[in-house]
Amino acid sequence: MTDKHAFQAETKSLLRLMIHxxxxxxxxxxxxxxxxxxxACDKLRFEAISRPELMGTDELAVEIIPDKAAGTLTIRDNxxxxxxxxxVAHLGTIARSGTREFMSKLSGDQxxxxxxxxxxxxxxxxxxxxxxxxxxRSRRAGTDEATEWSSKGEGEFEVQPCEKATSGTDxxxxxxxxxxxxxxxxxxxxxxxxxxxxxGLPIRIRDDKGELETLNQARAFWTRPKSELxxxxxxxxxxxxxxxxxxxxxxxxxxxxxxxxxxxxxYIPRRASFELWNREAHQGLHxxxxxxxxxxxxxxxxxxxxxxxxxxxxxxxxxxxxxREILQGSRTTEKIKAALVKRVLDxxxxxxxxxxxDYKVFWNTFGSVLKEGVVEDTANSERIAKLLRMAxxxxxxxxxxxxxxxxxxxxxxxxxxxxxTTESLTAARSSPHLEGFAKRGLEVLLLTDRIDEWVVSNLTxxxxxxxxxxxxxxxELDDVVETAEQAQQESSFKDVFERxxxxxxxxxxxxxxxxxxxxxxxxxxxxxxxxxxxxxKMLAQGGE
Ligand code: ADP
Ligand code: MG
Numbered sequence: 001m002t003d004k005h006a007f008q009a010e011t012k013s014l015l016r017l018m019i020h021x022x023x024x025x026x027x028x029x030x031x032x033x034x035x036x037x038x039x040a041c042d043k044l045r046f047e048a049i050s051r052p053e054l055m056g057t058d059e060l061a062v063e064i065i066p067d068k069a070a071g072t073l074t075i076r077d078n079x080x081x082x083x084x085x086x087x088v089a090h091l092g093t094i095a096r097s098g099t100r101e102f103m104s105k106l107s108g109d110q111x112x113x114x115x116x117x118x119x120x121x122x123x124x125x126x127x128x129x130x131x132x133x134x135x136x137r138s139r140r141a142g143t144d145e146a147t148e149w150s151s152k153g154e155g156e157f158e159v160q161p162c163e164k165a166t167s168g169t170d171x172x173x174x175x176x177x178x179x180x181x182x183x184x185x186x187x188x189x190x191x192x193x194x195x196x197x198x199x200g201l202p203i204r205i206r207d208d209k210g211e212l213e214t215l216n217q218a219r220a221f222w223t224r225p226k227s228e229l230x231x232x233x234x235x236x237x238x239x240x241x242x243x244x245x246x247x248x249x250x251x252x253x254x255x256x257x258x259x260x261x262x263x264x265x266x267y268i269p270r271r272a273s274f275e276l277w278n279r280e281a282h283q284g285l286h287x288x289x290x291x292x293x294x295x296x297x298x299x300x301x302x303x304x305x306x307x308x309x310x311x312x313x314x315x316x317x318x319x320x321x322x323x324r325e326i327l328q329g330s331r332t333t334e335k336i337k338a339a340l341v342k343r344v345l346d347x348x349x350x351x352x353x354x355x356x357x358d359y360k361v362f363w364n365t366f367g368s369v370l371k372e373g374v375v376e377d378t379a380n381s382e383r384i385a386k387l388l389r390m391a392x393x394x395x396x397x398x399x400x401x402x403x404x405x406x407x408x409x410x411x412x413x414x415x416x417x418x419x420x421t422t423e424s425l426t427a428a429r430s431s432p433h434l435e436g437f438a439k440r441g442l443e444v445l446l447l448t449d450r451i452d453e454w455v456v457s458n459l460t461x462x463x464x465x466x467x468x469x470x471x472x473x474x475x476e477l478d479d480v481v482e483t484a485e486q487a488q489q490e491s492s493f494k495d496v497f498e499r500x501x502x503x504x505x506x507x508x509x510x511x512x513x514x515x516x517x518x519x520x521x522x523x524x525x526x527x528x529x530x531x532x533x534x535x536x537k538m539l540a541q542g543g544e
Pocket of ligand 1: 032039040080
């Protein structure tokens with residue numbers, strides 16, 4: 001009944017890489033195994049919603065059992081457990097999509113690499129950092145058969161039936177000679193407190209006298225009162241939740257009671273996840289119903305333009321058996337979503353005002369995503385427009401400006417907010433379209449992001465002032481500075497216009513005396529309500 005299986009070729013190199021690259025950060029193996037144990041308990045709690053008989057009488061918990069005499073460390077949980085097939089599939093192959101990417105992302109920076117392990121779902125293999133032999137005994141809740149999986153991490157693993165009285169999983173590590181520190185109860189307690197304090201179920205250690213001691217608060221982090229939580233706590237929880245090695249830029253924790261009852265904890269990350277630009281990847285918040293984990297990446301709780309936000313919602317107002325389909329059509333979801341949007345925008349306003357340096361980091365990382373909101377979220381588009389940052393002719397040093405700042409600087413006669421969309425700042429600064437504006441001291445916003453074209457075609461006004469492209473229409477400059485001389489010139493050039501028009505025939509609509517040029521002899525302009533040159537170009541490219 002003993003089966004030998006070979007690890008996939010990739011598993012072997014992954015194991016070697018992992019052991020090699022994390023030698024000075026070995027303790028993270030415990031974080032990963034506790035995280036798996038805690039996931040297993042979450043899964044059992046979730047399945048027990050429809051099959052209550054699966055839940056035993058014991059409280060769900062994780063036990064850490066060092067045994068110096070045997071040289072082993074056991075991590076035990078009474079969660080969902082695994083069948084023989086589960087073990088072969090989950091502990092023997094790492095074909096799951098993230099692995100190759102994980103290996104390509106290893107940077108040599110141990111702190112970063114340690115966090116990557118959790119992010120890419122290869123945590124179990126970190127056992128081999130400290131163990132030269134790993135045995136897993138597991139019994140799936142609701143079944144009678146238990147299976148033992150074992151491996152020395154050198155290319156193959158074995159599976160065979162075994163005895164196990166209760167459902168759940170024991171991971172037994174034969175600790176390497178050099179790593180005996182991981183059999184010391186004090187060392188283990190220290191690590192658990194460091195990484196797992198916020199885990200919502202008890203984590204206990206069996207000390208040298210054989211007694212069990214609970215190491216953590218064993219309360220879901222977000223249910224603890226805000227007054228009790230320090231910045232470091234929020235940061236640590238973020239790293240756990242988002243599998244990020246960087247601290248978040250900011251966060252907001254709310255408990256809402258009354259009509260709707262929920263807790264939300266949202267974070268603005270400092271760094272884009274590798275999924276940010278992958279439209280197929282699900283993104284979103286974790287959803288809990290009355291402390292029971294329901295799903296991660298619940299995209300329905302935030303609009304797509306806020307997909308960079310991490311965090312969770314725990315509510316009493318959705319059924320435990322809620323599915324993505326139910327979420328999509330639910331009034332509760334809509335209400336929570338609207339409140340969350342407001343909170344994220346509040347967070348961003350606050351950051352922009354009080355921590356401009358942080359806001360710069362945010363803008364450089366997520367600005368292009370937030371811009372989608374100007375178009376997609378019409379109810380909030382003016383608020384989002386305030387958060388936009390852009391280059392401008394007023395600040396050639398490259399500092400970005402905002403629409404409210406632009407409006408403050410507008411001259412008295414100026415009626416519109418002027419912008420130019422181009423491919424690059426260099427192209428923008430040498431554009432003949434800007435000459436007349438520069439001469440008259442009028443500020444022009446320089447928009448170089450691909451999405452800007454789309455944004456300005458939807459954001460037609462800000463603070464009651466129309467947004468106008470400098471490349472479109474000509475009339476505006478007249479209003480700002482009208483000269484008698486201009487009118488005179490106009491009539492004296494009449495013949496020239498007619499000649500030019502005759503030569504260009506249908507290729508132009510109109511030939512006019514330009515007020516926007518000072519040095520260049522001529523330029524092409526789009527009519528007021530036509531497509532801009534750049535949009536025309538983009539459409540032409542797309543059609544190829
Ligand atoms: P991840 O946790 O990101 O999925 P891991 O390598 O840590 O990646 O674990 C691989 C898989 O092995 C898990 O997804 C789970 O299916 C299974 N597994 C690991 N540990 C346990 C456990 N204690 N109980 C039940 N299943 C487990
Ligand atoms: Mg894991």
